[in-house]
Amino acid sequence: MRSGIRAATRVTVDGPRVRWTHEWPVVLRPTGSGPGGERVHLVHAAGGPLGGDDLALSVDVGPGARLAVHSAGATLVQPGAATDAPARWTVDLRVGAGGRLHWAPEPTVVSDRAALESAVRVTLAPGAAATVRETVVLGRHGQRGGRYAGALHVAVGEVPLLAHTTVLDGADAALRGPAGTAGARAVGTLVRAGTLPLPAEAAGESDGVRWAWTVLDGPGAVLLAVGAPVAVTAVLDAAERDVPELDGVGVVSPAEPRRRARTGA
Numbered sequence: 001m002r003s004g005i006r007a008a009t010r011v012t013v014d015g016p017r018v019r020w021t022h023e024w025p026v027v028l029r030p031t032g033s034g035p036g037g038e039r040v041h042l043v044h045a046a047g048g049p050l051g052g053d054d055l056a057l058s059v060d061v062g063p064g065a066r067l068a069v070h071s072a073g074a075t076l077v078q079p080g081a082a083t084d085a086p087a088r089w090t091v092d093l094r095v096g097a098g099g100r101l102h103w104a105p106e107p108t109v110v111s112d113r114a115a116l117e118s119a120v121r122v123t124l125a126p127g128a129a130a131t132v133r134e135t136v137v138l139g140r141h142g143q144r145g146g147r148y149a150g151a152l153h154v155a156v157g158e159v160p161l162l163a164h165t166t167v168l169d170g171a172d173a174a175l176r177g178p179a180g181t182a183g184a185r186a187v188g189t190l191v192r193a194g195t196l197p198l199p200a201e202a203a204g205e206s207d208g209v210r211w212a213w214t215v216l217d218g219p220g221a222v223l224l225a226v227g228a229p230v231a232v233t234a235v236l237d238a239a240e241r242d243v244p245e246l247d248g249v250g251v252v253s254p255a256e257p258r259r260r261a262r263t264g265a
Helices: 229-241
Strands: 006-014 017-021 026-034 037-044 054-061 066-071 075-077 087-095 100-103 108-110 115-124 129-138 147-156 159-169 186-194 202-206 209-215 220-227
Touching (some): 017 026, 017 037, 054 066, 054 100, 115 129, 115 186, 129 229, 147 186, 220 229
Parallel strands (some): 006 054, 037 066, 066 100, 087 115, 108 129
Antiparallel strands (some): 006 017, 026 037, 129 186, 186 220
């Protein structure tokens, strides 16, 4: 049994140099470097997070630099052994002028009786660009899942672009009902912000998933997808590959499919 952990991890990219400091259990591993930019993977060395943990990550991409951030596997949020407090995960992403960031961790799975409060803040300088991908899955296969409250804030040139909050709870009949997720286990979000091509506003529905693109009042757009975990992942994968400006910044190609997290269909 362990008590709640407080840890802060930081990574900075300045041209070809990647510098980082990390605190267990949030560990960084450099996994690629080349003309297209740098790539790092997040590793939750002790599993979890567990209820009561308070974890933070700061990412600074310097002017003209490129970075892709992935994770080594799905993040499994579990209840704390000695507390009913939620786990907390705070991410601060900053990109300098002309920089490019691709944030695409594997899905976050919130198991039964667990709770996670997540906050992702993205700040882009003029001329910068980012794609920010988040996927939340309620429960492992056969579970209803716990509670998730996630805030996503994006600003470009100090001007707010997006303030979006997602609240999910596998034990809440209203949130699981027709006005919520309609029984779906996974919710995926993909934001394009800054100097990236914007998709046309569109919506669609296919086997196991519903999705919609919304163009924002500023240089950006957001894609929301709700459905089965595998189907939501497929929609986000396709949207990622439709951004040629991020070529070489860690976007998974059709020849190298994204490793599916074991979250069930």
